[in-house]
Amino acid sequence: MANRTHEATGAIITGGSQGLGLAIAKRLIDEGCTRLVITSRNPEKGAAAVRELRALGARAYTLPVEMSDIPAVQAMVGQAVELIGPVNALVNCAANTARGSILDTTPDRWDEIMDPNAKGPFFALQEFARHCIAEGHTGSCVNILSIVVYGGTSFLAPYVASKAALAGITKNAAGALTKHRIRVNGINVGWMDTPGEDMRQKVSHDREDGWLDGVEDNVPFGMLVKPEHVAWQTSFLLGPASGVVTGALMDFDQQVVGAYPDTDEV
Structure with missing residues (x-):
């Protein structure tokens, strides 16, 4: 029997034209989703991804949203609703992975990373929540975080800060939105094999x-880590099978944070 878990899902996936975002879109379609909007900074990649998703049977569209462009982010949910109707699922997947350490990160580089990785997702979630509340339906959001929230490597200082900020946003929003039955969860993804x-x-x-x-x-x-594996987890957290789970941050990696080799192995 076909899995129809997401047949009632209308989804927005930021950064959905390749890698993890595209894998999530395909997973949702495989589980019954027929209405989704992806965002992409690259119109050609966005169009190619939409052709691929439509070939799988979905009404798929792309919006050319740069997540650091806050007015564009704020307009995104309304535009998606015009294209596919009510939206009850949001995946904040788009991110800037540019490098920078505590010693060489400039204010411009800080903003270049923080704006799309934390500020943009915050306002995307805000508009998504407002839409769900106005329409009177439940919703579920998954924020794609990173295992580096625990510290990361020296050359990822602003990226670590951005994902740590998004982790805090996830927890805070989850608590604030429970009374509206809107769930917000996050996945701390480890080093992943993607085109990006x-x-x-x-x-x-x-x-x-x-x-x-x-x-x-x-x-x-x-x-x-493979995108298809994280896509399964994302689909689960977005769907009804995850029940009442909200405010959860799942480590999705082969490293066990805080675990060290036995003393007789070093």
Whole structure:
């Protein structure tokens, strides 16, 4: 029997033209969703993703939203509603992964990362919640966070700050919106194999084609986190099977935060 968990879902997925965002869109469609809007900074990628999603049977559309453009973010939910009708699911997936340390991050770089990673998602969630309340229906949001909220590496200082901010937003909004039966959860995703990460490794770390094989040979489960795996978890948290769960931050990684090798192994 086909899984129809999301047949009543109308979804917005930011950053949905590739990688994790696109995988989430496909997962929702596979579970019955026929109405969704993705955002993309790149119109060509957005259009290509929409063609792919429509071929799977969905009424899919793309909006050219840059998450640091707050007026555009604030207009996004209303525009999506005009395209697909009521929206009851939001995934804040888009993010800027540019590098910067505590020693070299400039104010401009700080804003370049914080605005799309924290400020944009905040106002996207605000408009989503207002829509759900005005329409009188429940809603569910999943914020895509990062395992680096626990500290991260030296070259991710503003990115860590942005995802830590979004973690706080997730908790605060979850508590504030319970009376409206709107759930807000987050996933702390570990190092993930995506087109965006491939670009970042080449641009920021001078890696060459094939870098992934070498990395995956040296991680515990022989692979980086895969978008399809996180998409399953996102779909679960958005859907009714997750029940009343709200304000949860799930670590989705092969590293166990706070765990260390046994003393006889070092």
